[in-house]
Amino acid sequence: MRSKLLTVAIAAGLGVTSFSALAATSKSPQQPTRVTIDAATLQQLQAQLAALQAQVSDLQAKQEAQADAQVETAKAVNDVQVAATKPTEDLSKKLDALNKIVDNTKIGGTMFFDATNQDHKEATGVNSPIKKDGHGSTNGTGFDVKRFYLTVDHKFNDIWSANLTTDFSYQSSISSTSLFVKKAYVQGKFDPLFTVRFGAADMPWIPFVEKWYGYRYVENTITDRSFEGGRSGGTATAGGVGAFGNSSDWGVHALGATTGDNSVNYQVSVVNGRGYRNLSRSKSVDTEARFGYSPIEQMVIAVGGYSGKRGNETEGGAPTRTATRGDALVAWRDSTWGAGVEYFHSTNWDDILKYAGTGPGVGAAAGTTKDKADGYSAWADWHFYDQWAVFARYDNLDYKYNNLLQVEEKIKDKYYNAGVSYDVLKNLKLALVYKHNKLDGPVATPYHYKTNEVGFWGMLTF
Template identity: 60%
Template sequence: MLAVAIAAGLGVTSFAVQAQDAAPVHSKSHQKKASTQKVSTQATSRDAELEELKAQLSALQSKVAELEQRTDAQSDINVSTGQAVETVQKAQVVSDKKMGTIDKFVNNTKIGGTMFFDMTDVNHKEQVGTAGSIKKDGHGSTNGTGFDVKRFYLTIDHQFDDVWSANLTTDFNYQSTLSQTSLFVKKAYVQGKFDPLFAVRFGAADTPWIPYAEKWYGYRFLENTITDRSIDGGRGTAGTAPTGMGSFGNSSDWGIHALGATTGDNSINYQLSVVTGGGYKNPTRSKGVDVEGRFGYQPIEEMVLAIGGYQGKRAKDVQLGAPTRDATRGDALVAYRDKTFGVGVEYFTANNWDDVIKYTGGLPVPAVVKDKADGYSVFGDWTFMPQWALFARYDRVDYKYWSFAGAQSKLKDTYYNAGVSYDILKNLRLALAWKYDKLEGPNKAFQYKTNEVGFWGVLSY
């Protein structure tokens, strides 16, 4: 454009000179002389202007060339910058996706823990026949003072979407009576919740009865509920106390669990589980499966009426194993709990819980061929002022067993506890309590008494 403007300027100058040359002449000699001088002057001026214009044109051409180079360079820079910006944008998109994935995982994952601990003094005495009572260790009790972490549950819950979720709960404990630690997988399941009244869990999960009764009892950190409380000592002849009469259920087991509930007054809840029968500590295989169920009705939100049952081989029906029979258990619970007061009664009955293996006449002849147990638990607590509560509980279990000859023997277990609890924090409770347990053998062949006094606590987060 600059070059065109200069060329136009040169054309106008040339045209003006020619116009001047064409002007009329009045006197030949005068005109000739004047014309000669004028032409000479004009030629000189024109030549100077042309040179100046050429110099300007040359300078302009140099600037145009320089501008073109700069434009090309700027174009390269623009292209390079655009590519760099595009690369950064792509990297940002990838980074945003990764951060979004991480944020989504973190926001949909909950990590929590619960610890049961105690520091107590144990006084355990045993008496055989008419002999005197002797303070000695045995049958699940160790005399003296010690600190125990009875349970430490570490829980990870992850929600994949509105329907599917997963849970992993580990179970760690340390008992001074055993001088050892143990670590188990308490729960590991995938859940699909399709409706408040229908959810399915696949894996190791809470069984229908024991965890449900624990929630209404409220003091699991102090003691297991009656069907879950292990009564060591068991059955035997005078002077002996071999295995038997442990707990009458598992709080978690491997299998498929269907459950659901409504809320408020006149609500219902249920759970039906098909499990291996060996408990969460023993994910074994057997020829069949066990079935456990529960149904609860709440006429008001603070009260529940529940029944439950169990039937199965307890993972003892193995290939090429001894013949078996079904172990059965029936459960019932009536409880009330509000913000200041709680009370309840739990009952159970069990048949052949310890004698799933069926005797068919071979040798050797077992000492016991069948068993039956009945028990009940009465519990209550009262929050008499903020953070402070009084509590107490009484259990009674009668356990009968028969020999091959048909003779019947009976064990009787009596247990109670009482104390006061204080909520130090919203998630930290401490209890000062006394626990007493007495197991009486058949015809008073043996007797075990345990007194335990100290502090029990629960921490959750």
Template identity: 85%
Template sequence: MRSKLLTVAIAAGLGVTSFSALAATPKSQQPARVSVDAATLQQLQAQLAALQAKVAELESKQEAQADAQIETAKAVNEVQVAAAKPTDDLTKRVDKLAKIVDNTHIGGTMFFDVTDMTHKEKVGNGPNQTKDGHGSTNGTGFDVKRFYLVVDHTFDDIWSANLTTDFSYQSSLSSTSLFVKKAYVQGKFDPLFTVRFGATDMPWIPFVEKWYGYRYVENTITDRSFEGGRSGGTATAGGVGAFGNSSDWGLHALGATTGDNSINYQVSVVNGRGYRNLSRSKSVDAEARFGYSPIEQMVIAVGGYTGKRGNDVENGAPTRTASRGDALVAWRDKTFGAGVEYFHSENWDDILKYQGTAPAPLSIKDKADGYSLWADWHFDPQWAVFARYDRVSYKYTTVADSERELKDKYYNAGVSYDILKNLKLALVYKHNRLDGPYATPYHYKTDEVGFWGQLSF
């Protein structure tokens, strides 16, 4: 627009100049037919001046408009930049939240059952009487034996953390309790070297559970509660409980390779009283496992435990060392599973030494041997039949140095159905019988039938 106006102005100026020159030329040299008088010339000059003023006014307005456009564009850019800053902050926050969510796994596992139980006891040759006792309650009922809630977070390729809570019913308290079963920080530096600080799986029991496959139906033999024994060398018949802990507080090192000719191991230095009792003592306990798989579907493993089980405390009773040795041979593929587990323990129950002070305990030391056989067959991708048989021999010596023995026999059989990938249900029959010395109350049998299930997410 500005160039067109300048063109017009220049053309008009040239035209006026021509007229001026023509007026200044002598009449003798002017064309004959051109005649411009002074009044006309003055009028043309006035028009030219007005046109030049108009051009100047338009140029001024155009420059002002261009300056306004520049300022407007600058203001718009500033607004856009200012508006982009909150968006960038929000994007960063969303990305940070997404990273936390992507690196955090939340899951859970529940063991539940609906069963009918019959528990009978007798003393000597007396009659069997249906009664509640030794951890068994007669009747029919629904039970949630375990509910684990898991939060697992990965910080980077090496460091991660885990928190697993454990919900269970405590018959001694007649109430439910919530525990921290796992709480650890992990550094995975190599497939053969991972370190965990805190409470986590112990080397033996969780390892056997993975090969057994039916933990929701029954604990493995070293973790199954054994109701014989004398509980710490006292005169009160309380029962050993389990011959190991599935989780404990301490320092754990582990690693494994995969495929054929693979190895796995774990060494744990722990407090000794299990994940439910975060206590101190003058010494720590140790448990270890080493496994070898000649082929991927098979494992041969050995393990052991030694320590004071957290009882080596200041001003406490003198203690002896509890020990346990373990062995496992197992097979598992998509169709078949089978295994045999053996353990031998000494002083696991009566870890406190007897010094001849009253009241005299009924036992001063103990030892136990046990084995477990199991097998299962998946005759259909969703259906399987399974069975298991356990025997435990528990021996203890009295103050008079006489040995007494309790014998525990347990078996189960059932059929399982995978309703969903993460939901299993099994119809099972269980039988447990314990026979002790003739005059003791440790003669009982328990029969239980019903449905056991596992839900995981």
């Protein structure tokens, strides 16, 4: 554009000069015009033209240089913008990766706590009951955190995920708190009817019953509730009488379920046999299974079973038996009512090892001990108003075993509780509860105890 303007200016200048020269040489308006330019004038015009051309060339050079400079500046600005954008993009990618981890990871916890007063009395033979600390009970008032579970659940994709759950509890045997890994597994969910877990995970029976029961924070279910006392008398004590199952164990677990009316659920676990607190190795593995059917969504009918050495079959160890347990459950739960009955029968749960003694018998049968147990638990609850509910439960357990003299000893345990619960928040429950437990020991070495406990129990989840 500037070149065209300069050209026009030059042409206009030349035209003015020519017009002046023409006017100067005119003699008369009526005579024909004849333009004559002498050599000096022509030379002067050529010099002016050359000067103007030089100026045009100079301006063109400056314009081209300015254009080049603008291109370089634009390139530099673009490079700066790209350089500035790259860290932002890298940061954005890192933030996206972090968001993905956060979105696919859930952290939660569950705490069982209580503040209660306990009254425990024991009697031996025909003696009168007296207050005495023992058999897992301590007289007085106190605050306890029975369990604290911290859970991390991460989802890799629509199929694979992982779970880590720690278990904090107080161990009366060592008078100290302990921290365990209760669950640590990798899960592959390939279909609603087929999920597999590798590692320490929920067992088929106890956690399943807990969901239908609904008051685990008040008391363990009957197969998971230890009763103290039990066996007595030298080598006849095979670890004492405790829980008749594990809530979690190390192994491979396959499970699945459908939903709604006419739904089914199942789980089969092949495990070490000593529970999540004891990651041991033995010559054989144990198996526990469950199958459930819900004719309607609010009801379940389930059966289950356990078989194995409970991790006691070791190379060069004592001869063993197989511990077995059969289970049954019928339960109902809707938004207002809950009720259920659980039953189990076990054999050799404590007497897996074939202890040898001096009692009557021949060969390996001489002086060995055996045990069996039958127990049932019935419970009900009613949500009568908003967050308020009343509940009650009754357990009955008959435990029998042969001592070293092949005399059958009997232990009978009765337990019940009743209370009222209040949902303070969606994730905070409190219950005012009364508990009673009575145990009558074997006739040969008679002992009896009963425990009354009253106070508040609670559960906090997040």
